[in-house]
Amino acid sequence: METPFIFGKIATEKNFTDREKETTYLVQYFTSLINTIIISPRGWGKSSLVNKAAKLAMAQDSNLRICHIDLFNVRSEEHFYSLLAQKVIAATSTKWEEAIENAKSFFSHLVPKISIGTDPTNEVSIDFDWEEVNRNPDEVLDLAEKIARKKGLKIVICVDEFQNIAEFTDPDYFQKKLRSHWQLHQSVAYCLYGSKRHMMMEVFTDSSKPFYKFGNLMFLNKIETPCLVEFFKSRFADTGKNISDEASHLIAKLVDNHPYYAQQLAQLSWLRTKDVCTVEIVREAHTALVEQLSLLFVIITETLTTQQLNYLKALIAGEKAISSTEVMHRYQISSTTSISRSKAALIKNDILDNKAGEISFQDPIYAYWLKTEYFAK
Incomplete structure (x- = not known):
């Protein structure tokens, strides 16, 4: 099939x-x-x-x-x-x-x-x-x-x-x-x-x-969650399988509505499903996807400077005032100039995106890997 x-x-x-x-x-x-x-x-x-x-x-x-x-x-x-x-x-x-x-x-x-x-x-x-x-x-x-x-x-x-x-x-x-x-x-x-x-x-x-x-x-904006959920349900049904509402929403959430990863994670979940795709199956598929990409993420991370990594760590931690003295000291960021340079370099290398002043990761799976694997050590 x-x-x-x-x-x-x-x-x-x-x-x-x-x-x-x-x-x-x-x-x-x-x-x-x-x-x-x-x-x-x-x-x-x-x-x-x-x-x-x-x-x-x-x-x-x-x-x-x-x-x-x-x-x-x-x-x-x-x-x-x-x-x-x-x-x-x-x-x-x-x-x-x-x-x-x-x-x-x-x-x-x-x-x-x-x-x-x-x-x-x-x-x-x-x-x-x-x-x-x-x-x-x-x-x-x-x-x-x-x-x-x-x-x-x-x-x-x-x-x-x-x-x-x-x-x-x-x-x-x-x-x-x-x-x-x-x-x-x-x-x-x-x-x-x-x-x-x-x-x-x-x-x-x-x-x-x-x-x-x-x-x-x-x-182009990200695809809205209701559209993705309906799409997942429709495609599962086309092959005689089903997916729960919770599982559909979880796929969209785990990939931050990223179109490419939405299809990839849905495929990995579909391959693991016999009759009905559940939250547990989606989480298992997500873990497999992260492991599958981990070597690529290691290679990408090895190209980054210490200051860039410190900035990413602060960003992933949800820090809002990264240029404050307290936050820079906590994450060993040398100066506000270093923040500007790191941000510019990471945007240029397509790791981060700047949309109307809002900084975000282009790759949600890479962000997840950094948070749960690289910075968690």
Whole structure:
């Protein structure tokens, strides 16, 4: 029997829960060609949301095409241009013969190097001479707009892990180049998102950056407990099992409503359930999850400085006035400057999150491990 819970990959159909309001907004943005930036910590369901909204939007508008690009392994402008051209042509072509023709006909200065794998259903691979692209980047950056106008289409280009452009040789110049082209497009819109929340915030909310006010900002919140509880019950029932109200609420509580961990802990609980999932089963599954991740947590913790760990210890203990002399003395924090540095470094490393001045852990299981294992010794 297939597990009814999905994590670590895009959740679709019954595996996708809540986000109704965000889905409605995003579908409207896609069909209206409104640029959108989605910001949230890792594991909160950005990719699943974009995937669902894209399918719904294309079902509503037959002239709409959605192009998905993942910059996870992209570290250079050259790679970016090749991937952008390849994905745009694939999204706007119905078969590989058309893709090849498009690749040839929509470039006037660049000569694309086209290759096809043994499986004709695969995308056509496109590459360029980097020196040519460097001289004529406009052709690639304006390719989607050119195709959209020629074919009477609307195109939305969704770029995942957008913050990786910060790894390029001259990221600010590259961002200026992208913005200067993309802001002129009338038949193409862009949906930009990524898993490094602090980096995305810097790119899109800093008035000195090129992408400041590029589009609508969408901040994802955690999924509400009633939605998660209903989801757990529904998915258990789909497989002939049941879960008690208390057990459902406990899963949500133990993972602090974190979407990724909610699915993972629910799966571990489901695997341990024969007929009815109880609180005891959930606690057993939670213990197994913490043990499963403990080695990773040790590795993360070993990278932290003593001052950062002292600050985390005070935070986990629930201290409200960490900068007070008494609290700093109790947790051996050297100074208020040290607190500021530790906080900034922990946010940059995606261990902590700062939402409207409220500091919290991005990973609730790591916070639990620190409290019950690492700091409990």
